[in-house]
Amino acid sequence: TEHRPFERTKGINGLEKIIIHDRRGRSFEVYLYGGQVSSWKNEHGEELLVMSSKAIFDPPTPIRGGIPILFPQYSNTGPLPSHGFVRNRFWEIDTNPPQLPSSSSYVAWVDLILRSSQDDLKIWPHKFEYRLRIHLGPEGDLTLTSRIKNIDVKPFNFTMALHPYFSVSDISEIQVEGLQNLNYLDQQKNRARFTDHDKAITFKSQLDRIYLSTPNEIRIVDNKKKKTIVVYKEGQVDSVVWNPWEKKVVDLGAEDYRRFVTVESAAIEKPITVKPGEEWKGILQMTVVPSS
Numbered sequence: 001t002e003h004r005p006f007e008r009t010k011g012i013n014g015l016e017k018i019i020i021h022d023r024r025g026r027s028f029e030v031y032l033y034g035g036q037v038s039s040w041k042n043e044h045g046e047e048l049l050v051m052s053s054k055a056i057f058d059p060p061t062p063i064r065g066g067i068p069i070l071f072p073q074y075s076n077t078g079p080l081p082s083h084g085f086v087r088n089r090f091w092e093i094d095t096n097p098p099q100l101p102s103s104s105s106y107v108a109w110v111d112l113i114l115r116s117s118q119d120d121l122k123i124w125p126h127k128f129e130y131r132l133r134i135h136l137g138p139e140g141d142l143t144l145t146s147r148i149k150n151i152d153v154k155p156f157n158f159t160m161a162l163h164p165y166f167s168v169s170d171i172s173e174i175q176v177e178g179l180q181n182l183n184y185l186d187q188q189k190n191r192a193r194f195t196d197h198d199k200a201i202t203f204k205s206q207l208d209r210i211y212l213s214t215p216n217e218i219r220i221v222d223n224k225k226k227k228t229i230v231v232y233k234e235g236q237v238d239s240v241v242w243n244p245w246e247k248k249v250v251d252l253g254a255e256d257y258r259r260f261v262t263v264e265s266a267a268i269e270k271p272i273t274v275k276p277g278e279e280w281k282g283i284l285q286m287t288v289v290p291s292s
């Protein structure tokens with residue numbers, strides 16, 4: 001099958017952006033800065049992700065919204081800058097990506113790559129190649145496949161997360177399902193460990209939790225929109241659920257928290273080890289379906 005051509009254009013502040021449409025009018029956009037998806041629209045042109053109304057498109061500030069990639073360190077769990085550094089690096093188009101065994105015949109995708117630079121090696125002395133395929137599937141689903149290869153001579157460990165800002169009708173009208181009876185680390189309480197006994201998460205104030213050993217599928221049920229966002233993952237065992245509520249976030253508009261929730265597929269509690277010459281693979285697939 002023929003690979004659908006993508007459009008390479010200038011986004012905000014002249015930062016390079018890739019735009020991909022499929023034949024049914026679905027689309028996504030990705031900034032090379034951060035390798036960051038900034039938009040994902042369904043066939044009606046409805047935006048399924050949120051970009052902060054105060055997002056700053058000015059490197060090295062990370063972009064607040066879309067799908068930031070957090071690697072090789074989640075948050076402040078190690079010595080690196082919070083959430084690592086690839087979200088403020090310039091990625092490239094991977095013109096010759098190694099084949100993905102499971103890649104379907106569907107044609108709307110782009111491959112990006114980030115290789116560690118000399119400067120990166122000063123703060124994280126491990127040579128890697130991070131390949132990211134962003135793929136619009138036949139059901140309008142958006143899939144991010146991460147392949148992280150160790151091209152160094154000794155093993156390295158990393159933690160990571162993919163951090164989608166999902167668009168919701170109203171944060172008070174949604175529930176996150178699939179996490180009952182699981183343990184979580186409460187980031188508002190020094191990552192103390194708790195068990196969630198609730199059937200679903202609802203939001204009445206700030207919430208910031210790392211759920212451990214989560215199922216592959218988590219559902220964000222939007223009662224007002226009568227839509228469910230199915231978040232499916234492979235290779236990443238943890239999930240972060242975050243909404244800042246009225247907590248001050250400088251590059252977030254005052255009311256923006258009402259419009260999004262993040263459900264992140266992550267590897268945090270147990271870092272991933274990759275040996276020289278080996279490649280780790282993780283998948284995040286997002287689909288919006290009518291609520292049952």
Ligand SMILES: O=P(O)(O)OC[C@H]1O[C@H](O)[C@H](O)[C@@H](O)[C@@H]1O
Nearest residue numbers: 075082083187208209240242262
């Ligand atoms: O402000 P940032 O560095 O982009 O982080 C934004 C948020 O990311 C994750 O969801 C964490 O769980 C939160 O604790 C953090 O506030």
